[in-house]
Amino acid sequence: MKLEPYERKAGQSLAEDYEHHFERVRDIYEYNVWDETSWERRAAWLDQPRLSANRTELVHNLIRYNDKLGNEPQSFESLELLRRPETLVIVGGQQAGLFTGPLLVIYKAATIIQAARHAAERLNRPVVPVFWIAGEDHDFDEVNHTYVLTQQMQVQKLKLDNPSGGRTSVSRLVIDNWEDALTQLDHSLIDTEFKAPLLEKLMELAGKSSTLSEFFGRIMAWLFGKHGLVLLDSDDPGIRKLEGPMFARLLEKHAEVNKAALSGSEQVKNLGYIPQAEAHPDSAHLFVFEENGERVLLYRGGDGLTDRKQERRYDLAQLVELASQSPERFSNNVMTRPLMQDYLLPVLGAVLGPGEIAYWGMTRPIFDTMGMQMPILLPRREHTLLEGTIQKHMDKFGLTLDDVQHRFEEKKQEWLREKDELRLEERFAEVKEQFSKLYRPLLETVGSINPGMAKLGQANEQKILEQIEFLETRSTEASLAQHEAAIRQLERIRLTLFPLGRSQERVYNIFSYLNKYGTDWLDELVRQPLSLRPVHSIIYF
Structure with a gap:
């Protein structure tokens, strides 16, 4: 495996400027990650008294949860370090996708581990990597699938059905049958020396899992626990209990929090960017779980809080009491999740993708309102x-990664034209032009007989041109058939690197690559030193 740095555009203007022109966005972020002194300054701030959860209880709950997942001994060594007051955390998170979801999830976990190692060496104090599983999210259709590229050059969707059709958090939705999803994966993978052990491991992990979040956590523990990665499910009951005081505080200050969120949105707009999260004038930025498990986003309404359609009413004082007595009835939205993360953990830095960097740009006023401070934001490695x-096919056609992303069709047609020794396009164009030159004087002559003959002549001309174009089409198809193998190779390049019009890391699943190359390359990737610029690199197998 070889890594090669690759400059690319983030596709998100705010994240792009964060990476390349930080001076343009420094007003909406607390720390400049490109300034190495940020590590010391953030650590010093965390060493001061601050609003935070009980660390002993946090570690106790994380030990229980990671033990449930069967995490590796190295992760428990990390948790023992976390007991110590000087230990800090690098955190990053994602929803619990099927078979870990797209590749970007794997890259985020690797970046978290690399960043924790880098920070520990720089600060000469323990820094633990933590992966935050967003199990509280309720959009099952967003996480119940993943994609693989089949041998027939088809982008195949592997899907897990919702057993109940209910709309509750992914960590509370019980899955009692994994067989169909595992069979889909089995059929999609080619036969290799790694296939049987991989499927056997997945079947073992699935058999121990009652929810998609748990299955996701077990796979992540298997892949990354050896590197000391700690797993945290945001909807775990023990974690929710710790969050009770913070939920109560967010409810009591919901009006101020929303005012800060609106202010953050305006700051982003004033800098010329489009806010990446909704800024509703009445949002409370928290969810409440109904007795039936439904997750309801709260808004201000009258003297209390309500749902979006104002069909349900909640008394604020009762909600604050409920947060203290039953904190598992609450969860964060995208604006308050960063604060809850900072309340639970001594967050030195958060590893974020481009979209996350953009919406975190709205949160600094919220941190200030709550007497907290935004951590260092580290771009996820891509x-x-x-x-x-x-690689061989790209060399054959003279294609770069940038060509495939931005000029693929143009380059493909250019190559085919170069291979067209018969010059069919050019010669047919000449024939049509010569025909028109010879035929139009005749049309003028017959048109002088009467108007009807003019129309007949024009129709006749059109039919002849259509026949020429028909022959051109068939001739072109016959010529292309001679290059059928090359066209398949070109299509394989496109589908491998930019499937469904998106980057590879946002579509394909890790198991196709583990099936072909084993897991050693992934461990080698994790052991790479942290490198934040450029964010992207090409991994050559």
């Missing part, structure tokens, strides 16, 4: 996996 066969 990678493109480039297999040997694809």
